[in-house]
Amino acid sequence: MLDALPDRVSVYEVSPRDGLQNEAAPIATAAKVRLIEALVRAGLTRIEVTSFVSPRWIPQLADADELLPLLSAPPGVTFSALCPNARGLERARASGLEEIAVFMSASETHNQKNTNKSTEASLRTFREVVSSALEGGMRVRAYVSTVWGCPYEGAVDPARALSITEQLLEMGCYQVSLGDTIGVGTPLQTRTLGKLFLSEFPQEKLALHLHDTRGTALANALVGLDLGFRHFDASVAGLGGCPYAPGAAGNLATEDLVYMLSGMGVETGLDLERLVEAGQVAEAVVGRRLPGKVHQAGVSSLRSA
Amino acid sequence: MLDALPDRVSVYEVSPRDGLQNEAAPIATAAKVRLIEALVRAGLTRIEVTSFVSPRWIPQLADADELLPLLSAPPGVTFSALCPNARGLERARASGLEEIAVFMSASETHNQKNTNKSTEASLRTFREVVSSALEGGMRVRAYVSTVWGCPYEGAVDPARALSITEQLLEMGCYQVSLGDTIGVGTPLQTRTLGKLFLSEFPQEKLALHLHDTRGTALANALVGLDLGFRHFDASVAGLGGCPYAPGAAGNLATEDLVYMLSGMGVETGLDLERLVEAGQVAEAVVGRRLPGKVHQAGVSSLRSA
Numbered sequence: 089m090l091d092a093l094p095d096r097v098s099v100y101e102v103s104p105r106d107g108l109q110n111e112a113a114p115i116a117t118a119a120k121v122r123l124i125e126a127l128v129r130a131g132l133t134r135i136e137v138t139s140f141v142s143p144r145w146i147p148q149l150a151d152a153d154e155l156l157p158l159l160s161a162p163p164g165v166t167f168s169a170l171c172p173n174a175r176g177l178e179r180a181r182a183s184g185l186e187e188i189a190v191f192m193s194a195s196e197t198h199n200q201k202n203t204n205k206s207t208e209a210s211l212r213t214f215r216e217v218v219s220s221a222l223e224g225g226m227r228v229r230a231y232v233s234t235v236w237g238c239p240y241e242g243a244v245d246p247a248r249a250l251s252i253t254e255q256l257l258e259m260g261c262y263q264v265s266l267g268d269t270i271g272v273g274t275p276l277q278t279r280t281l282g283k284l285f286l287s288e289f290p291q292e293k294l295a296l297h298l299h300d301t302r303g304t305a306l307a308n309a310l311v312g313l314d315l316g317f318r319h320f321d322a323s324v325a326g327l328g329g330c331p332y333a334p335g336a337a338g339n340l341a342t343e344d345l346v347y348m349l350s351g352m353g354v355e356t357g358l359d360l361e362r363l364v365e366a367g368q369v370a371e372a373v374v375g376r377r378l379p380g381k382v383h384q385a386g387v388s389s390l391r392s393a
Numbered sequence: 394m395l396d397a398l399p400d401r402v403s404v405y406e407v408s409p410r411d412g413l414q415n416e417a418a419p420i421a422t423a424a425k426v427r428l429i430e431a432l433v434r435a436g437l438t439r440i441e442v443t444s445f446v447s448p449r450w451i452p453q454l455a456d457a458d459e460l461l462p463l464l465s466a467p468p469g470v471t472f473s474a475l476c477p478n479a480r481g482l483e484r485a486r487a488s489g490l491e492e493i494a495v496f497m498s499a500s501e502t503h504n505q506k507n508t509n510k511s512t513e514a515s516l517r518t519f520r521e522v523v524s525s526a527l528e529g530g531m532r533v534r535a536y537v538s539t540v541w542g543c544p545y546e547g548a549v550d551p552a553r554a555l556s557i558t559e560q561l562l563e564m565g566c567y568q569v570s571l572g573d574t575i576g577v578g579t580p581l582q583t584r585t586l587g588k589l590f591l592s593e594f595p596q597e598k599l600a601l602h603l604h605d606t607r608g609t610a611l612a613n614a615l616v617g618l619d620l621g622f623r624h625f626d627a628s629v630a631g632l633g634g635c636p637y638a639p640g641a642a643g644n645l646a647t648e649d650l651v652y653m654l655s656g657m658g659v660e661t662g663l664d665l666e667r668l669v670e671a672g673q674v675a676e677a678v679v680g681r682r683l684p685g686k687v688h689q690a691g692v693s694s695l696r697s698a
Contacts, residue, residue: 089395089619093581274657277656279394302687303649303652303653303686304652307611347579347609348580351581385576385607
């Protein structure tokens with residue numbers, strides 16, 4: 089274990105979208121800008137900033153069209169947004185985004201409840217959306233949710249996630265992020281799933297999107313790292329969860345992931361001190377303590393220890 | 394990694410002592426009894442219930458002499474208490490305890506600040522205390538703190554912890570629990586330290602005592618498990634920290650450890666549902682949310698997923 093750690097891994101930040109989407113109280117667009125600017129200062133170069141899902145589904149992100157003109161991505165930084173359909177793609181295009189993300193679930197029931205579509209219908213929709221996005225020069229990332237388990241169905245056949253991943257990559261998505269949406273995965277399950285996916289697809293086509301609902305996110309990330317995954321989704325201060333998955337709360341905290349990685353000599357290009365600051369901004373934005381650990385322990389404690 | 398998981402590991406519960414010792418507000422003795430009874434109901438058979446350290450040092454545990462007569466260990470359950478010196482041992486004996494724990498730090502400065510003694514003086518004291526305890530038919534466990542790092546000195550030479558561990562085992566301590574007191578360890582460091590200790594001592598003589606200050610406790614436990622450690626300290630709901638270590642907060646949460654282990658087929662003899670209940674008792678006792686995850690997610694969410 090940990091015999092061949094990589095020099096570098098890549099972190100995809102999801103806090104402004106996956107992190108904020110299930111906040112109950114409205115959050116001002118200006119506060120979202122502050123969070124995103126803090127993330128950029130920390131060195132994050134790939135940030136999912138909002139969603140073009142219907143405001144009826146995710147009221148918290150209804151200000152996407154207002155938010156995007158307020159953001160300017162410095163050179164080397166890519167902002168992306170979730171796009172459920174052709175209408176979302178239109179809005180993404182109008183906002184000048186160069187990257188979008190499409191999303192669906194491995195489990196039929198979760199996909200139905202989360203997107204109001206069958207998985208077949210989601211794939212049909214994405215065939216058009218992805219093709220149209222690519223023609224317009226955009227890059228497209230994809231999420232497959234509930235790969236480790238579904239809040240409605242329980243265990244999910246890995247063959248479903250494999251087949252969906254294959255189809256999303258064939259459509260031209262540059263990467264598929266595999267989600268433990270309800271944070272139910274154990275390291276052993278992560279090993280089994282991870283080996284399976286890495287035997288079918290090159291690592292650069294895959295990412296891990298882990299939730300910490302039962303405390304296992306970082307341990308699962310470690311197993312993924314050991315298996316050969318090099319792309320990890322994370323959310324500063326552990327902001328977030330999935331609004332449609334009962335019991336789901338807490339993404340893998342970016343600063344905790346980066347603390348672990350940098351302490352093992354794995355470079356992420358991120359500045360831990362500024363990530364801690366971004367975590368504090370995230371807490372100010374939502375007005376409460378967030379579960380990530382390193383932003384609470386602080387950087388001075390890292391130096392003294 | 395995870396190629397040879399054991400059938401079973403043993404969990405040593407520290408919440409009533411390590412968990413409560415740094416609580417600022419006084420906690421009623423009756424509330425401590427409720428917590429300990431909840432832990433017993435969850436199946437924990439080794440519980441550190443209090444400390445005979447001077448009330449001046451740890452006022453929260455000043456009621457040790459009052460608490461112990463209120464507890465009755467069912468068959469197969471062992472209660473223990475921290476004993477700093479001969480006076481502590483006398484009190485432990487008077488209370489009818491069959492097991493005590495001695496404690497010191499691998500780093501000189503932390504030992505001085507935590508116990509007001511040099512490590513040499515601690516070892517001298519324990520030679521007498523342990524010998525006297527063993528003559529009286531007691532079992533003695535030992536802690537070595539700051540093995541992964543010291544809040545005052547930074548890095549700690551592993552040779553110091555190795556030598557102290559060797560001496561504590563030679564005195565007759567049945568097990569030495571190695572502490573990442575300030576939760577600074579990364580999985581790679583845990584691998585290095587773990588390999589070193591397991592090359593010198595049999596696994597049953599060692600335990601891991603991990604703190605989650607920077608979110609790495611469960612990942613470190615996983616690495617320890619993979620290396621061959623079979624004994625883990627934990628604290629329900631993640632109650633606790635070290636009152637003398639700046640920035641130290643949060644033991645590895647018992648229910649999170651058990652969720653991970655049982656999900657990988659590793660038996661602990663513990664009832665996860667009752668551990669969740671014990672976590673809720675712990676929250677009621679301290680009057681605030683605690684960081685452990687599974688007691689928040691709840692057991693029904695485990696079943697549905």
